[in-house]
Amino acid sequence: MTQRQVIVGSRIGLHARPAALFVKAAAAQSVPITIRKGDGAPVDARSILRVLSLGARNGDTVTLEASGEGAETALEVVASVVAEDHDDPA
16 A cells, blocks of 8 residues: 655645545546545545545645555645645636
């Protein structure tokens, strides 16, 4: 299992638009990905409702996990989505 910890970059956290972008990126990967906040249980990164239920806010650290061929690349893609500030008006 490959893991990556990422700090949530969006000012409003992982909800609404940032969560939708994250879920879309996760669904496009060839391996299943989970996300968890703190010591919480991991949830399917392809489920918008489960991602929203994490309540991940700006500055929170989340852990992404994937396994299988291409896991490292998949985590790079979704980690970049989590780290980016999608709420920046610029």
